[in-house]
Amino acid sequence: MTTITDAATAAVARLDKDLFIGGEWRPASGGGRFPVENPATGEILCEVADATPEDGAAALDSAAAAQPGWAAVPPRERGEILRRAYEALIRRTDEVALLITLEMGKSLPESRAEVAYGADYLRWFGEEAVRVAGEWKTGSAGDGRILTVRRPVGPALLITPWNAPLAMLTRKIGPAVAAGCTTVVKPAAQTPLTALLLARLLTEAGLPPGVLNLVPTTAAGAVTEPLIADRRLRKLSFTGSTEVGRTLLRRAADNVLRTSMELGGNAPFIVCADADLDSAVDGAMVAKMRNLGEACIAANRFLVHETVADEFTRRLAARMSALTVGPGTDGSAAVGPLIDARQRDRVAGLVDDAVARGAQLVCGGRPGPGAGYFYPPTVLADVPAAARLTREEIFGPVAPITTFGSDEQALAMANDTEFGLVGYLFTRDLGRAVRMTEALETGMVGLNRGLVSDVAAPFGGIKQSGLGREGGATGIDEYLETQYVAVGL
Structure with missing residues (x-):
């Protein structure tokens, strides 16, 4: 064989x-x-x-x-x-x-x-x-x-x-x-x-x-x-x-x-108070973990309404923790290595910086021992605005979560970046969906879905x-x- x-x-x-x-x-x-x-x-x-x-x-x-x-x-x-x-x-x-x-x-x-x-x-x-x-x-x-x-x-x-x-x-x-x-x-x-x-x-x-x-x-x-x-x-x-x-x-x-x-990108992933959380967590797993998070369209900042943030964080951490890390050729492994030691160390540095500034490490956060450039799926809660990973592209399996209280605040946070490639929005309210997608300063929007790539669609961004x-x-x-x-x- x-x-x-x-x-x-x-x-x-x-x-x-x-x-x-x-x-x-x-x-x-x-x-x-x-x-x-x-x-x-x-x-x-x-x-x-x-x-x-x-x-x-x-x-x-x-x-x-x-x-x-x-x-x-x-x-x-x-x-x-x-x-x-x-x-x-x-x-x-x-x-x-x-x-x-x-x-x-x-x-x-x-x-x-x-x-x-x-x-x-x-x-x-x-x-x-x-x-x-x-x-x-x-x-x-x-x-x-x-x-x-x-x-x-x-x-x-x-x-x-x-x-x-x-x-x-x-x-x-x-x-x-x-x-x-x-x-x-x-x-x-x-x-x-x-x-x-x-x-x-x-x-x-x-x-x-x-x-x-x-x-x-x-x-x-x-x-x-x-x-x-x-x-x-x-x-x-x-x-x-x-x-x-x-x-x-x-x-x-x-x-x-x-x-x-x-x-580059710095994609916001917005979860509104009325979002279907099952759908939002499913979308988050795709938007964050597709391609090991090493994608310009990967969700980089999770902006979650304060009334659903604890539940969303709990569910996302459970899903991320359940992923098996190992060589991509291993049929049981869902998360392979990052591209090289430099990228692994950069991701680790971003996480360490966020924790040092007050972010809560919910799961992951420590590179594993042994050969290869592996980094575990990681969820951070209460991430402060001063953390580097709110401004820099992570390019790794790290989900930083910040809360907001109103649609206006969410949009201000989402657009507060030089980048404008893609944004993700989860809401069950049609009016809110239209208003917020039109206000997002991005070339692409994933509305109630975590996947935007499609050969039949125009792929690209605005701003930087x-x-x-x-x-x-x-x-x-x-x-x-x-x-x-x-x-x-």
Whole structure:
């Protein structure tokens, strides 16, 4: 019988571990390689090629050379390539999910869910490729016609994070490919293996050389800065921290690049006095614990009405305490490790800071012994406003609870942040639901549900949480520009 260990060894062994440039797998120009770690054990899974600035330049050379030909490919053909890649991902769900779990840490069931979600972006944008429309109309003076056409922006640099190694890639690659843009992809150094496999699957699905160029690297700034300054690059899409996003926006300004920024969050989770507590706790478990809490849309601050706070806290703590912590490959474990020691120590520091300032530790709060970067599901009550985790993105399985007395107070607390990605609201009153969702300063709202991710919906934030939208009917617009032709008669 094949064990998980055997399957993991085989999955890693089958991977191409070099750079993918111009349709070919090649070593880094300097011969460098870097290790990829299993966060559940601290052990090295393998080493992959470490791209240099010269490799980044070669990748953009390839993308720029392929751009005219790829833009001329019929939309239906581009869509069919994405559809075949979607089908390949679904067929190989177990293999892809195992790679995600090995390099990122989440449980296998969660990784399988990510494969389904991530693959669906390829299917969705494969269908959107043939729906890009222009316009023909009579000019306002009646003496001419107005023609508008949509064209691919051009070569795009796509920079993705480690917390969703497949979905963050397909959410960018899907619309770029569908629109007719070539790409240079820089995946997170912690999780390059899923990207390597996806490049192989897209190639087998018929993606021509040069359309996708993959450059894993530990020198992200050195590799990407020259690309952002290169006039041939016309688009930058980044998912990651607000701090890095600001830096990239400043660099992109010199080249006047089209930019998409999906940045940090500080999501409020509001539980009103009239909320269905069963539904609210269920939603809290999804909004907080999906992806181990390592998600920009994870509930970061729980704002609970003072009349139901004790009961909500008791129920949430019971559910969080019942979760089993262990390696993601362990079928009985619901909570895997955080991505690395730095992140585990950061989460522990945020909890220690809150407790030192007066927060009550209801459950969890202490990293376990042994190998791996595990942190237990944690609930904090009576969290003071001065605690760092009320302002900083936690990115871990920690639920800090604060109380409020009125809708106005809840909204003031929820909006008192530079971020504006997502908010969650639980209430059974329709009028309150409308008033409060309209007042929340977020790009997305989960109303009586803890899950907002949907390939058919526009994903993105406002304020310091980013620019643009990914997914939905508008997702492909980020990779298209409009040309207007004035037609004389």
